[in-house]
Amino acid sequence: MSEPVEFRHLEYLVAINEGKNFTRAAEKMYRSQPAISQQIRGLESDIGFPIFLRQGRDGVTPTPAGELVLSWARTVLEERREVFAIARAIHKGEVPTxxxxxxxxxxxxxxxxxxxxxxxxxxxxxxxxxxxxxxxxxxxxxxxxxxxxxxxxxxxxxxxDVITVAHSQLVVCMRTDDPLALHMQLDIHEVAPRIRVFRDPELHPSAHAHLVNLFAEVGIPISLANSVTNPADIQWMVKEKYGLALVDQALPLESGLTTRPIAGVNWSAQTAxxxxxxxxxxxxxxxxxxxxxxGLTVQRKRPRGVRPLPKQLELLG
Missing domain, CATH: 3.40.190.10 (Periplasmic binding protein-like II)
Known part of the structure; x- marks a missing residue:
């Protein structure tokens, strides 16, 4: 390609596809039909393949390659609309909390x-x-x-809409003076009888059901002896010797507590x-x-995932 693709080209492409011919696209864009046709023919010549098949009175239809370009064009135009809308709202101080x-x-x-x-x-x-x-x-x-x-x-x-943003290994929480703390890893079958502190199933039924399934996969029933409503209570119960608990590996621990991974299983906590x-x-x-x-697992000084769109975009290299 020798020339950059501009936003107006993308707008023309979408309008042509929606109207199924060049004349209706020209009317929508307030341009002459010859001018629109010339722009698109020049673009097709530049990129080396046709975006539309001209079918005379039957209008136009996109080629398979054109379908890909049109999908990209719609995405870019929508992102541009969103960028300027949020930028305008930021400028006016109108972004809601x-x-x-x-x-x-x-x-x-x-x-x-x-x-x-x-x-x-x-x-x-x-x-x-x-x-x-x-x-x-x-x-x-x-x-x-x-x-x-x-x-x-x-x-x-x-x-x-659910977007998974973090994964963390599930580990066994125990007192630092527990004999299990001498081991680098724990056998789930040996330690399971002592895992007796769990989140209250009524707070998140689907999460509890998932945990039950994890235990069932290794042939162990859950012994729900003590239930809690927050991580602080889990740690208090472990310190008071009410039992061990499964916790997120990244959970900040109080003094006197430690964690150990479980050998042979890949149990993880996901956050969305x-x-x-x-x-x-x-x-x-x-x-x-x-x-x-x-995601959210790494601290960053500056988000890199969303950037203002450039004024001109290179299409397909």
Whole structure:
């Protein structure tokens, strides 16, 4: 290619495809039909293949290669619209506060990382946090009382968009003076009878069901002796010798506690960013795009996943 593809070319392509001919596209774009035709023929000559098949009175249809270009053009034009809409809102101070719900079982480092990323993406735009159990946060998302949330997986809702943003190994939490702490890894069959502290199943039924399945896969029933509503209570019960617990490897531990991995299993805790599919918050498309590319597991000085679009775009090299 010798010339860059400009936004106007993409607009012409989408208009032609929607109208199925050049004349209707020209009327929509307030240009003459010959001018539009000349622009597209020049573009096709430059890239080396036809985008449309001309079928006379039957109009035009995209070629297979043209379908790919059109899909890309629609994405670019939509991203441009979103970029200028959010930039205009930032300039006018009209970006609404982002209301984010979270579970106490989410690693607090993820919340800090999210706030930093959001601030980098949208300078001087506010995010407020609201804690609660997963079921409550999902209800508030579905009723639009919250814009988004960061919750442990699995998420049971067909009305929410779910993006997994972090994975962390499940490990056994114990006292530092426990004889098990002398081992580098633990045998699940030997340690299972002592794992007796669990999150209350009613707080996140699908997560508890997933845990039951993990134990069942290795032939061990869960012994639900003690249930808690937050990580602090889990650690208190372990310190008071009510039993051992499975926790997120990244969970900050109180003094007197330690963790050990389980040999031979690959059990992990997953955390997701969730938002209502009907949410109208102007920042969410950018946040979701960034999180799909970057996740939340690594601290960064500057998000790299969402960037302002250039004025001109090179097409297919």
């Amino acid at each position: 982002l209301r984010l719900g979270f579970s106490s079982f989410v690693n607090p480092t993820l919340l800090t990382t999210f706030r930093q990323c959001y601030s980098d993406l949208f300078p001087k735009c506010e995010v407020v946090f609201s804690g609660g159990d997963s079921a409550l946060i999902v209800q508030r998302l579905e009723s639009n009382a919250l814009d988004c949330g960061i919750l442990p997986c699995p998420i049971d809702s067909k009305t929410l 960013f969730v938002a209502s599919k009907n949410s109208q918050h102007i920042a969410l498309p950018f946040v979701q795009r960034f999180l799909r590319q970057e």
